[in-house]
Amino acid sequence: MKSIKGEMMSQQVNRKVILKSHPQGALKESDFEIVDDEIGEVTAGSVLVRVDVLSIDAFIRTTLDGGGFHTSAQLGGVIPALGVGTVVESADPGFAVGDTVTGPFCSQSYALLPSVMLRKLDTSIAPATAFLGALGMATGLTSYTGIVYVGKAKPGDTVVVSGAAGAVGSIAGQVARLAGASTVIGIAGGKHKVDFLVNELGYTAAIDYRNENVEKRLAELAPNGVNLFFDNVGGEVLDAVLMNIAEEARVVLCGAVSQYENMADVRGPKNYLKIPERNASMLGFTIFHYAHKHAEAEAQMGKWLKSGELKVREQIEEGIENFPATVRMLLDGGHYGKLMLRVH
Amino acid sequence: MKSIKGEMMSQQVNRKVILKSHPQGALKESDFEIVDDEIGEVTAGSVLVRVDVLSIDAFIRTTLDGGGFHTSAQLGGVIPALGVGTVVESADPGFAVGDTVTGPFCSQSYALLPSVMLRKLDTSIAPATAFLGALGMATGLTSYTGIVYVGKAKPGDTVVVSGAAGAVGSIAGQVARLAGASTVIGIAGGKHKVDFLVNELGYTAAIDYRNENVEKRLAELAPNGVNLFFDNVGGEVLDAVLMNIAEEARVVLCGAVSQYENMADVRGPKNYLKIPERNASMLGFTIFHYAHKHAEAEAQMGKWLKSGELKVREQIEEGIENFPATVRMLLDGGHYGKLMLRVH
Numbered sequence: 168m169k170s171i172k173g174e175m176m177s178q179q180v181n182r183k184v185i186l187k188s189h190p191q192g193a194l195k196e197s198d199f200e201i202v203d204d205e206i207g208e209v210t211a212g213s214v215l216v217r218v219d220v221l222s223i224d225a226f227i228r229t230t231l232d233g234g235g236f237h238t239s240a241q242l243g244g245v246i247p248a249l250g251v252g253t254v255v256e257s258a259d260p261g262f263a264v265g266d267t268v269t270g271p272f273c274s275q276s277y278a279l280l281p282s283v284m285l286r287k288l289d290t291s292i293a294p295a296t297a298f299l300g301a302l303g304m305a306t307g308l309t310s311y312t313g314i315v316y317v318g319k320a321k322p323g324d325t326v327v328v329s330g331a332a333g334a335v336g337s338i339a340g341q342v343a344r345l346a347g348a349s350t351v352i353g354i355a356g357g358k359h360k361v362d363f364l365v366n367e368l369g370y371t372a373a374i375d376y377r378n379e380n381v382e383k384r385l386a387e388l389a390p391n392g393v394n395l396f397f398d399n400v401g402g403e404v405l406d407a408v409l410m411n412i413a414e415e416a417r418v419v420l421c422g423a424v425s426q427y428e429n430m431a432d433v434r435g436p437k438n439y440l441k442i443p444e445r446n447a448s449m450l451g452f453t454i455f456h457y458a459h460k461h462a463e464a465e466a467q468m469g470k471w472l473k474s475g476e477l478k479v480r481e482q483i484e485e486g487i488e489n490f491p492a493t494v495r496m497l498l499d500g501g502h503y504g505k506l507m508l509r510v511h
Numbered sequence: 512m513k514s515i516k517g518e519m520m521s522q523q524v525n526r527k528v529i530l531k532s533h534p535q536g537a538l539k540e541s542d543f544e545i546v547d548d549e550i551g552e553v554t555a556g557s558v559l560v561r562v563d564v565l566s567i568d569a570f571i572r573t574t575l576d577g578g579g580f581h582t583s584a585q586l587g588g589v590i591p592a593l594g595v596g597t598v599v600e601s602a603d604p605g606f607a608v609g610d611t612v613t614g615p616f617c618s619q620s621y622a623l624l625p626s627v628m629l630r631k632l633d634t635s636i637a638p639a640t641a642f643l644g645a646l647g648m649a650t651g652l653t654s655y656t657g658i659v660y661v662g663k664a665k666p667g668d669t670v671v672v673s674g675a676a677g678a679v680g681s682i683a684g685q686v687a688r689l690a691g692a693s694t695v696i697g698i699a700g701g702k703h704k705v706d707f708l709v710n711e712l713g714y715t716a717a718i719d720y721r722n723e724n725v726e727k728r729l730a731e732l733a734p735n736g737v738n739l740f741f742d743n744v745g746g747e748v749l750d751a752v753l754m755n756i757a758e759e760a761r762v763v764l765c766g767a768v769s770q771y772e773n774m775a776d777v778r779g780p781k782n783y784l785k786i787p788e789r790n791a792s793m794l795g796f797t798i799f800h801y802a803h804k805h806a807e808a809e810a811q812m813g814k815w816l817k818s819g820e821l822k823v824r825e826q827i828e829e830g831i832e833n834f835p836a837t838v839r840m841l842l843d844g845g846h847y848g849k850l851m852l853r854v855h
Binding site: 401406414415420421422423426430432433434435436437438439440441442443444445446447448449450451452453456 | 745750758759764765766767770774776777778779780781782783784785786787788789790791792793794795796797800
């Protein structure tokens with residue numbers, strides 16, 4: 168049975184970005200296709216959402232190879248992505264038309280989902296996009312969980328963050344500072360990002376991995392070694408930091424964006440034997456394992472956001488058709504802070 | 512002032528194996544030289560020890576490159592090695608002639624050391640060589656510490672040990688079983704070693720990495736994944752196990768014997784991203800960090816040794832001149848259990 172809303176919607180199309188082929192190495196726009204599809208029927212327990220903004224996260228790249236590090240995109244299907252949107256039709260009494268919601272909407276302009284996959288947002292706390300960024304599971308909560316629960320940042324720590332100007336990194340370094348770290352060093356690509364980290368986000372110092380020798384520069388900036396490293400990058404950057412870890416250091420493995428286009432032949436950390444040598448550890452985590460901590464983390468992040476102690480930089484691109492190009496931008500590091508895509 | 516003992520000793524020589532050149536890749540006997548030297552004078556606070564048996568451990572290889580993973584051997588100097596021996600002259604009231612002692616005696620037939628570097632052994636607990644093996648710091652205590660304190664073996668765990676027929680591995684798997692692991696799987700090279708692990712040491716199963724596909728075989732033997740991996744090997748074996756780790760697995764990095772001849776270009780674990788994917792961790796440790804636990808560990812190991820619950824296999828080669836060949840044997844895996852070299 169279609170509602171009036173449903174009749175209206177049926178005149179709309181669902182514009183989708185689908186996976187045409189598994190990328191061979193670097194992602195190309197030709198690996199995707201834009202197709203217009205009908206909007207499906209809203210059945211009991213499901214909700215139709217107009218996708219307003221999609222979160223462009225590094226994990227997206229890992230879903231494209233089939234059998235990915237996170238979840239997998241199917242050939243001919245939409246690409247996994249988190250988003251915020253507006254309920255346009257609901258067959259669940261818990262969701263009303265007009266509600267702002269977040270969920271795994273994927274690369275499309277309308278998402279029809281079981282209501283259990285949605286979460287209603289309180290936009291009096293923060294604007295909807297903040298729930299993809301500072302308060303989002305893949306961004307702010309990941310940063311907070313990695314620094315506080317996994318990495319156990321302590322007052323006095325020297326903390327290093329790679330991919331420091333990115334969505335997760337730009338928050339992780341600030342969380343470390345707010346948790347009492349005495350020195351917070353960012354690693355990012357280019358002079359502008361280095362300036363952004365130090366001048367806008369309050370990093371103690373930053374290293375431009377494109378123009379500086381990370382291993383040597385870090386030895387100068389952290390002569391007593393790195394206590395906590397929050398790694399978003401992997402590859403050579405991870406190896407350079409491993410050479411500089413202190414005794415009992417914690418290396419938190421959040422991601423490895425440098426490797427996501429070559430998952431069949433990942434560069435393992437050659438210097439991993441610094442871990443036993445220095446009685447250190449490499450700690451992996453998935454945000455889902457810390458679900459019982461999300462409310463606490465979100466509350467703390469919300470406080471810092473309101474007080475202005477936590478600064479957030481968003482970069483919002485436009486148009487569902489630009490989904491492939493925006494993922495490409497993320498992989499190339501051509502953005503600042505939280506990268507998103509406005510769909511409606 | 513020389514003692515009478517000193518006069519007697521001066522007629523002896525100290526036969527040493529010294530490092531002639533840093534090995535290029537595989538260790539060759541020509542990297543060493545045998546020289547006879549005078550025995551030095553015993554001054555206040557030092558003790559002269561006749562070296563009876565040396566422990567041949569994998570860490571020895573890492574000391575030869577200059578700037579090693581552990582300590583370093585100097586060109587023209589003796590090679591670091593632990594041993595047991597007999598006091599032949601003492602200028603410290605805490606040590607009497609005839610005492611059985613252990614210490615870092617290095618590759619020589621007599622060791623003259625400050626008394627603080629020695630420890631007197633109670634040979635009523637176990638024969639002297641046991642203090643290099645099951646009760647030795649680099650062997651038994653390393654196994655116990657890695658399995659119990661670092662890896663936190665729990666009843667019901669599926670535990671995998673690589674280098675399982677070696678000195679550390681052959682004990683680590685037994686400690687895991689005694690700590691309640693329900694399944695203990697060893698990885699070793701060759702059919703005879705596999706049989707040795709299962710039939711003599713009580714491993715649940717063993718994989719011959721030379722003739723079996725470790726990744727596939729492990730998937731069959733541990734369908735629910737590996738909870739604890741104690742790695743002595745690194746390289747391809749580490750990667751094969753990483754593909755099979757369970758959620759929240761602990762990978763204890765004890766050593767990487769497969770990499771010790773190529774430390775300038777270590778093969779990092781390509782599959783390290785299984786660590787974040789499965790909320791797991793890679794834990795490094797050095798035995799020195801657990802010094803406060805040594806007495807407890809040694810007491811437990813001593814009990815198991817006496818009760819016969821812990822089985823020890825020793826292989827003792829002969830002659831200080833064979834130090835290079837015995838280290839070579841260790842690296843090639845041509846031995847069972849604890850490899851030692853009788854000097855006197």
